[in-house]
Amino acid sequence: MSHRETAPNRHPSMFDVAALAGVSAQTVSRVSNGAASVRESTRLKVVAAMRELGYRPNAAARALKRGSFQSIGVIATTLAGYGNLHTIEGIVSAASTRGWSVTLMLTSDRAIGSVSGAYARLSEASVDALVLAVDARVLDENPLEFPPGLPVVVVDAGMSSRHTVVDNDQSDGARQATEHLLALGHTRIAHLGGPRASYAAAARREAFAEALRSQGLTAAAVIESDWRVESGHRAAAEIVDSGATAVFAANDDLALGLARALHERGMRLPHDMSIVGYDNSPAAESSWPQLTSVDQDFAAVGRACVDHLLAALDGDDELATRLIVPTRLVVRSSTAAPRPT
Known part of the structure; x- marks a missing residue:
């Protein structure tokens, strides 16, 4: 019987791997358990033997040994x-x-x-x-x-x-976004938020409101949504009617949906409206204009x-x-x- 063969209807064992790799069964056990004491060349040889034989270490047995x-x-x-x-x-x-x-x-x-x-x-x-x-x-x-x-x-x-x-830090991200718009000179700022039931959405909404209150301002509009691009697109009419010159959106999808709707209305970003998103997704950097956004690590x-x-x-x-x-x-x-x- 060759190294590649095992008895009919029998799964390959640790001893089969050891024989093929030319090492002891104890060494195979140490490789299976991720022991750092095994030389890299030996570990690679054992792993290659495992793959060739189709050997899979028993998870329960390993757990018993290492707890x-x-x-x-x-x-x-x-x-x-x-x-x-x-x-x-x-x-x-x-x-x-x-x-x-x-x-x-x-x-x-x-x-x-x-x-x-x-x-x-x-x-x-x-x-x-x-x-x-x-x-x-x-x-x-x-x-x-x-x-x-x-x-x-x-x-x-x-x-x-x-x-x-x-x-x-959901609150601090929202604070940075709102303070950025305030520093640019905006006083009519709307918030396009997430669902009421979401903790993240609530934290961002509350931090936005607090940043405005610290400057004696209130929101031009606060709109709840479901995070989706389509919701951002639908919110455009209400935001424009509010007289807002800037929007803090609770995620990038909402921001990009809103940006598309404003473009369809003939409005230019940031000339007619400034928008900040949240997530710093790849779409934020690839959109035009590129989206200012809060980065989460x-x-x-x-x-x-x-x-x-x-x-x-x-x-x-x-x-x-x-x-x-x-x-x-x-x-x-x-x-x-x-x-x-």
């Missing part, structure tokens, strides 16, 4: 939003750098029962820690019980008393989630309950001083 599955579960309600998608991407990247895997479970809705069901399915996949990319209000209003000792973080703008919250949010969870698993009992990542305003050509009247 961990080295897997983080993520429960999310959607991947449609720019923020959700890139936050999860940041978590996966940070976990991979630390040698951990990520198991993603999407829920069908934002109800607590759906989140609970998603966790039950994740439990079967054997995860050591959990990230909840769901609206924290769901958890605050309907407490969900997790097993004792399971580290949990929530990626959300809201304060949760039960779980650590990791988020970009989703990679840093991902790292903060993973670092916190792994520190909790290591027994650190002095961890922060709220981790906030700074935001920054990226000024481009969609904003300028208001046109003289």
Whole structure:
């Protein structure tokens, strides 16, 4: 029987890998467990043998030996939003750098029962820690019980008393956007916001209003929406009728939808209207004129989630309950001083 062959109906074993790679079974075990003591040349030889034989280390056996599955579960309600998608991407990247895997479970809705069901399915996949990319209000209003000792973080703008919250600084981002427009000389500023139920939308809306109040001003208009480009497009008439000379939009999709509608009306940006978005998505830089937008560091949010969870698993009992990542305003050509009247 050659190295490539194993007995009929038998999965390749650690000993098969060891024989093919010319190493001991103990060395194969160390490679499977990610031990740093194995020379790189030996590790590559063992990995090549594993691939050739189709050998997969037994996850349960490895977990028993090291006391961990080295897997983080993520429960999310959607991947449609720019923020959700890139936050999860940041978590996966940070976990991979630390040698951990990520198991993603999407829920069908934002109800607590759906989140609970998603966790039950994740439990079967054997995860050591959990990230909840769901609206924290769901958890605050309907407490969900997790097993004792399971580290949990929530990626959300809201304060949760039960779980650590990791988020970009939503309020400061909105403040920077509004103060930028005020510094340019705008006094009639509208806000095109997100859904009322969203913590992120609420934080941005409140910070916008506070920045105006600090200058003795009120909003020209405040419009709630559902984050979509189409909603930004539909809001154009109300914003124009309000007499606003500038708009702070709660995300780039809304800003770009509004910009298109204004262009269709024959208005020029920033000559007739200044617009600031939020997210600093690739579309912000590729639009014309290029969109001034608030940048969120989703990679840093991902790292903060993973670092916190792994520190909790290591027994650190002095961890922060709220981790906030700074935001920054990226000024481009969609904003300028208001046109003289």
